[in-house]
Amino acid sequence: MKYVRLGRTGLEVSVAGLGCGGHSRLGLATGHDEAHAANLVAAAIDLGINFIDTARAYGTEAAVAAAIRGRRDRVVLSSKASPGWGDELVSAAGLRESLEKSLRRLDTDYIDVFHLHGVTAAQYRYCINELLPELQRQQQAGRIRFLGITERFVSDTGHAMLAESLVEDYFDVVMVGHNLLNPSARARVFPLTQQHDVGTLIMFAVRRALTHADAAREVVSALIADGQVAADAVDARDPLRFLTQHPEVASLTEAAYRFCRHEPGADVILTGTGNIDHLRANVGAILAPPLPAAVLETLERIFGCVDSVSGN
Numbered sequence: 039m040k041y042v043r044l045g046r047t048g049l050e051v052s053v054a055g056l057g058c059g060g061h062s063r064l065g066l067a068t069g070h071d072e073a074h075a076a077n078l079v080a081a082a083i084d085l086g087i088n089f090i091d092t093a094r095a096y097g098t099e100a101a102v103a104a105a106i107r108g109r110r111d112r113v114v115l116s117s118k119a120s121p122g123w124g125d126e127l128v129s130a131a132g133l134r135e136s137l138e139k140s141l142r143r144l145d146t147d148y149i150d151v152f153h154l155h156g157v158t159a160a161q162y163r164y165c166i167n168e169l170l171p172e173l174q175r176q177q178q179a180g181r182i183r184f185l186g187i188t189e190r191f192v193s194d195t196g197h198a199m200l201a202e203s204l205v206e207d208y209f210d211v212v213m214v215g216h217n218l219l220n221p222s223a224r225a226r227v228f229p230l231t232q233q234h235d236v237g238t239l240i241m242f243a244v245r246r247a248l249t250h251a252d253a254a255r256e257v258v259s260a261l262i263a264d265g266q267v268a269a270d271a272v273d274a275r276d277p278l279r280f281l282t283q284h285p286e287v288a289s290l291t292e293a294a295y296r297f298c299r300h301e302p303g304a305d306v307i308l309t310g311t312g313n314i315d316h317l318r319a320n321v322g323a324i325l326a327p328p329l330p331a332a333v334l335e336t337l338e339r340i341f342g343c344v345d346s347v348s349g350n
């Protein structure tokens with residue numbers, strides 16, 4: 039494993055981080071039980087992963103707790119509380135309750151990085167005015183070490199919330215969607231995180247579009263129909279063939295993790311899976327060298343201006 043400094047938190051974290059949410063939720067979403075989920079977390083730690091990201095909403099905090107019992111000090115725990123949906127926003131007291139539940143489920147008395155979860159641009163000002171003071175109180179009380187914020191990438195594919203938040207600079211860590219189909223964080227997020235020494239966690243490195251060839255085809259067809267990708271730039275029947283057929287690329291998914299890992303400004307690449315073989319392969323991909331320069335140039339030429347898809 040390789041380790042990096044997570045921005046101004048100074049935490050030394052593994053470049054591969056275990057994501058306990060997403061479509062798999064450590065396998066809980068695909069029919070596995072909590073023992074399987076806890077084994078997966080334990081396997082990640084054995085592979086050298088020390089950054090574990092969970093959230094109240096994922097239902098995976100108890101599995102994480104089971105896997106880290108007796109070795110809490112070896113891992114950097116990241117969890118989150120949602121500010122609410124639409125107009126139904128949580129109060130400061132509701133946020134504190136959510137944090138308390140996370141602490142109980144994680145069986146710990148502190149969380150290393152605690153985030154506001156999936157914040158939209160419309161919710162952001164409320165979060166700063168009403169919720170941030172409560173988070174700061176909890177930080178002073180020692181229940182939270184560092185503050186984080188995550189974007190709602192499925193709808194905020196152009197990073198409007200983070201672009202605003204990073205200028206104000208209240209959070210030590212941000213979680214940002216980034217992948218080879220939508221590299222817009224390169225211009226809109228990473229220059230600001232680097233300027234303010236904010237740690238970055240990359241989500242949506244592969245999701246569905248970069249693990250299923252038919253999903254990739256659908257996304258690219260929509261981008262062509264939308265005029266965001268030039269029709270003559272790709273073969274619509276197999277748009278990522280230049281990538282998957284390259285002799286130095288093992289698979290679409292491998293290439294997608296390598297793409298994120300070597301992005302200047304990307305600290306931790308989260309990988310979310312319920313499958314131990316996938317976990318091992320993904321850690322290998324995250325530790326592999328950068329993609330060949332010619333492949334990176336082709337990706338930039340085709341997808342360099344895309345900011346409208348998440349790959350969900």
Ligand SMILES: NC(=O)c1ccc[n+]([C@@H]2O[C@H](COP(=O)([O-])OP(=O)(O)OC[C@H]3O[C@@H](n4cnc5c(N)ncnc54)[C@H](OP(=O)(O)O)[C@@H]3O)[C@@H](O)[C@H]2O)c1
Nearest residue numbers: 057058059060061062188241243244245249309310311312
């Ligand atoms: N707004 C937010 O705060 C937010 C939103 C989304 C995610 N997150 C965090 O970010 C983490 C990463 O996102 P994500 O979980 O969607 O991660 P991801 O790594 O981009 O995608 C995971 C998906 O890809 C599949 N997959 C992974 N490796 C594979 C492989 N080698 N071959 C084939 N399929 C593979 C997984 O299914 P299998 O189980 O079959 O491997 C899963 O469905 C989440 O777990 C969560 O912690 C945060």
